[in-house]
Amino acid sequence: MGEAAAATSTHPYLKSKFNIGSAQSDKRNFSLAQNFFHSSDVPKEVLEAKRAVQKKKVPNILGTEPREWNPSTIADARIQKDVTTDLKRQLLKVRAGLMDEYVLKPSKMHSEKELTERQKYIVATTGKGPIGKLTGKWFNPIDERGLHAHTVADQWPDWNQSHSCHTKEDAKQAREINDRKEQKRKKSQSRNSKLDTESYVDPTTSIANINHRLRERKIDFQDLKEQFKRELKVEFPQASEERLQAMAQRLLNEKLLADEKIARFPIHHESFRPNLALTTQDRRYKEYYHPGSWKTNDIEKRSFWSCCLNYDESSRGCEHKVINPDAWCTLGYERVPGVAMAGKR
Numbered sequence: 001m002g003e004a005a006a007a008t009s010t011h012p013y014l015k016s017k018f019n020i021g022s023a024q025s026d027k028r029n030f031s032l033a034q035n036f037f038h039s040s041d042v043p044k045e046v047l048e049a050k051r052a053v054q055k056k057k058v059p060n061i062l063g064t065e066p067r068e069w070n071p072s073t074i075a076d077a078r079i080q081k082d083v084t085t086d087l088k089r090q091l092l093k094v095r096a097g098l099m100d101e102y103v104l105k106p107s108k109m110h111s112e113k114e115l116t117e118r119q120k121y122i123v124a125t126t127g128k129g130p131i132g133k134l135t136g137k138w139f140n141p142i143d144e145r146g147l148h149a150h151t152v153a154d155q156w157p158d159w160n161q162s163h164s165c166h167t168k169e170d171a172k173q174a175r176e177i178n179d180r181k182e183q184k185r186k187k188s189q190s191r192n193s194k195l196d197t198e199s200y201v202d203p204t205t206s207i208a209n210i211n212h213r214l215r216e217r218k219i220d221f222q223d224l225k226e227q228f229k230r231e232l233k234v235e236f237p238q239a240s241e242e243r244l245q246a247m248a249q250r251l252l253n254e255k256l257l258a259d260e261k262i263a264r265f266p267i268h269h270e271s272f273r274p275n276l277a278l279t280t281q282d283r284r285y286k287e288y289y290h291p292g293s294w295k296t297n298d299i300e301k302r303s304f305w306s307c308c309l310n311y312d313e314s315s316r317g318c319e320h321k322v323i324n325p326d327a328w329c330t331l332g333y334e335r336v337p338g339v340a341m342a343g344k345r
Contacts (some may be wrong), residue, residue: 061099063090217256226254284324288317 039047091098108114193199201209218225228248232239239247292307304311308318 038246058100060093061101221252221256224255225249228252283326284322286320287323288320291319 001164024118090099171338198298199264225248228251229244232247232251236244236247292302292305294313295307296303302311303313305313305318312317
């Protein structure tokens with residue numbers, strides 16, 4: 001009896017477990033409000049990580065939550081800024097709103113108008129009415145402007161969505177495009193009337209001439225370059241062949257530039273710079289005077305200047321003023337009072 005009962009009983013490991021979407025489930029569709037998975041199916045470390053993240057998102061403005069352990073060894077409150085000792089000052093900041101959470105202003109690109117226009121454009125281009133995945137609203141593509149119409153400005157003519165290319169309008173448009181391209185081709189192939197054909201050199205010939213001149217220069221100054229190379233070999237015995245070649249070429253180029261400079265400017269001490277000393281002369285001068293008066297001293301029985309006590313009447317003044325003969329005269333035409341009164345009389 002015991003063996004028969006054991007044979008008919010089902011072992012626990014043979015029981016089918018219900019899994020969503022598996023062959024053991026007889027249900028295929030679920031409502032949006034129904035939870036597919038139980039909280040016990042979520043691993044423990046995942047739940048703990050989720051709680052930690054949600055707790056981190058909540059700002060601790062008032063400082064009611066315990067602070068995290070700071071591994072720093074700094075104990076000076078003047079350096080450690082996160083230590084708040086004055087609770088009254090902190091509460092005043094809280095009441096004034098200075099410790100509130102900073103909220104970013106919405107971007108202009110994310111305004112309601114911009115989003116609505118973009119949604120309408122999606123409906124117009126795709127031809128699909130429902131876009132509830134983004135907004136939960138429904139658009140009727142028939143009411144909106146379709147793909148064949150312009151979505152930039154209403155006053156623009158709509159695109160002709162016809163697939164025929166043999167109508168009168170199509171033939172006229174094709175002729176206009178062909179004429180435009182033909183005019184452009186003739187204009188590009190025609191010779192310019194202002195072009196001097198005798199002195200003009202095309203780019204291919206110009207590059208070929210430059211390469212030819214460089215080749216001739218290398219051939220003409222090959223002996224001088226080899227001499228530079230032998231002298232550099234003595235000075236730099238450990239240098240490689242490539243380095244000696246580069247240094248010899250640099251010395252040769254510098255010598256050619258120096259020779260060309262001597263040919264253009266044979267006199268070293270002269271230059272073609274303008275002589276600014278002729279046009280920027282400073283003709284200002286100082287004029288000395290005595291601000292005081294020439295009077296007689298009763299005690300010493302002699303005359304002197306009252307400003308500097310100089311006993312020579314023709315002595316140089318103790319003060320001076322700068323006179324610029326090249327300065328602009330800004331006095332204008334002023335009326336002299338004495339002349340005006342004489343005219344009235």
